[in-house]
Amino acid sequence: MEDKCRVLMRALDTLDDVFYVYDADGRLAYWNTRLNELFDKTDEELDGMTPTEFFVAEDRPDVEAALADIFERGWTIVEARAETTEGPVTFELSGQLLTDEDGTVLGFSGTGRDVTERMEREWHLERQNDRLTEFADLLAHDLRTPLAVASGHLELAAEASPSEHVESAKEGLERLEAIIDDIRTATREGTLATDEETVDVAAVARAAWNHVETGGAVLEPPPPILIDADEKRLLRLFENVFANAVKHGPADGERVTVRVEATPEGFAIEDDGRGIDPEDREWVFDPGASRADDGTGFGLYIVRAIAEAHGWGVSVTDGTGGGARVEFDLDADTTGQ
Numbered sequence: 172m173e174d175k176c177r178v179l180m181r182a183l184d185t186l187d188d189v190f191y192v193y194d195a196d197g198r199l200a201y202w203n204t205r206l207n208e209l210f211d212k213t214d215e216e217l218d219g220m221t222p223t224e225f226f227v228a229e230d231r232p233d234v235e236a237a238l239a240d241i242f243e244r245g246w247t248i249v250e251a252r253a254e255t256t257e258g259p260v261t262f263e264l265s266g267q268l269l270t271d272e273d274g275t276v277l278g279f280s281g282t283g284r285d286v287t288e289r290m291e292r293e294w295h296l297e298r299q300n301d302r303l304t305e306f307a308d309l310l311a312h313d314l315r316t317p318l319a320v321a322s323g324h325l326e327l328a329a330e331a332s333p334s335e336h337v338e339s340a341k342e343g344l345e346r347l348e349a350i351i352d353d354i355r356t357a358t359r360e361g362t363l364a365t366d367e368e369t370v371d372v373a374a375v376a377r378a379a380w381n382h383v384e385t386g387g388a389v390l391e392p393p394p395p396i397l398i399d400a401d402e403k404r405l406l407r408l409f410e411n412v413f414a415n416a417v418k419h420g421p422a423d424g425e426r427v428t429v430r431v432e433a434t435p436e437g438f439a440i441e442d443d444g445r446g447i448d449p450e451d452r453e454w455v456f457d458p459g460a461s462r463a464d465d466g467t468g469f470g471l472y473i474v475r476a477i478a479e480a481h482g483w484g485v486s487v488t489d490g491t492g493g494g495a496r497v498e499f500d501l502d503a504d505t506t507g508q
Contacts, residue, residue, distance in 0.1 A: 189262070189283035192269075195276050197221055197238060206283075209255040226251040226262075234264070241266040241279045250286065261287045311351045318344055318351075367481070370405060372396035372438055376431045379409035386426075388417045393431035396438050398501060400481060408477045409440070411470040412497050416442035419495070428492070437483065437501035443492030455487060 183190045183203040192201035199220045206217060210225065222238060223231040230251040237249035245268040252261050265281040322344050329337045373393040380390045390413075416429050427444045447455055456475040474497070478485040484503025490496040 186282075187285070190280075191283070192278060192280045193222065194278040197278075200278065209257065209260070210253075211256050222264075226253045237264065237266060241268055242276070250290075259287070260285050261290050308355065311355050314347070314351055318347060366401050367399045368402065369397055370400050370402045372398060372405070372431060372433075375402060375405050376409050376440075379406050379413055380429075382406075382410050383413045383417065385413070385417050388427045388429060391428060391430040394433060396431070396433045398437065404477045404480065408474050411474045412440045415470050416440070416444055416495065419444050419447075427494070434498060436503075437499040439496055439498045441490040441492070441496040442494040443490060444494040446489060446493060447487050447495045456485070 180203070184205070186203060186205060189205045189209065190203040191199060191206065194200045199217055199222075202217060206212075207214070210217075223234050226234055233249055234251050237247040240247040247264075247266045249264050250261055251264060252259060254260075262283040263286045264283050266279045267281060268279050269277040271277055322341070325337055325341050325344070329341070373395050376390070376393045413429060416427060427442050429440065429442045431438060431440050456471050475485050478499060481501075482503070484500035486498050486500075488496050488498060
């Protein structure tokens with residue numbers, strides 16, 4: 172038994188994370204050598220220390236609250252900063268209550284993981300998204316004034332002398348308006364936090380279908396599919412996928428049929444239109460990507476942004492009827508994207 176314990180401690184000493192065990196009084200009882208290295212303390216100095224002693228004063232209240240969580244509900248996760256031999260480090264700290272067979276509290280164990288780089292990446296990404304959103308708002312504001320003036324003059328020109336050229340110019344300005352709206356949406360949908368609740372995908376799909384110019388297209392009655400999602404965002408997602416399916420309908424002019432179905436991973440939206448070529452599937456979610464002359468190129472990009480805001484994965488494959496199939500994986504890990 173003694174040999175097994177020695178092997179276990181040697182194994183813990185190989186970890187990059189800090190491992191610790193505190194007793195029922197909240198005093199440090201066991202740890203791996205990573206803790207010695209990071210805080211330049213001997214075993215004698217570490218023995219009996221309290222958790223808050225390792226962290227900067229501003230974060231100690233959060234650590235104390237996390238300790239209370241451990242003894243009240245049995246576990247916790249908290250982030251706290253510390254000055255270490257490797258410089259300032261942000262730790263993600265876990266804690267799990269330890270009890271014996273009769274329920275007596277023995278203490279708690281956990282790990283401290285260095286998440287400094289991840290926090291910095293998230294901070295820079297948040298600032299980048301803020302700047303992008305601000306730029307999109309300014310761009311929309313600055314463009315809409317001359318667009319409104321141009322539209323007014325075109326209306327007068329159309330009244331004075333109707334022509335195909337005037338109508339074409341009006342359509343071009345309307346497309347610019349659509350592009351501006353989609354750019355603003357694209358910069359917001361993936362960055363704003365979602366307000367999730369249990370929603371029925373079928374109800375959202377039916378509502379979205381009524382918001383899209385579907386022409387002769389048909390939506391098969393979708394089955395009930397309950398998921399946790401932001402209903403407004405999900406509505407926009409369905410509107411964009413439906414609009415894309417209708418726009419890229421069958422090449423022979425036949426009406427397109429769209430259906431929604433549950434999958435083991437989440438749900439899928441499928442049509443029997445022309446589909447998407449395999450070599451195009453890598454970029455169809457990129458901003459500005461469009462195969463249609465009157466497309467803005469932001470429809471599927473917004474779909475991906477909304478999906479990733481929920482933590483979902485999204486991909487395109489072949490539909491069973493020869494068209495396109497957009498699949499949503501609700502359990503995908505999108506943190507590395």
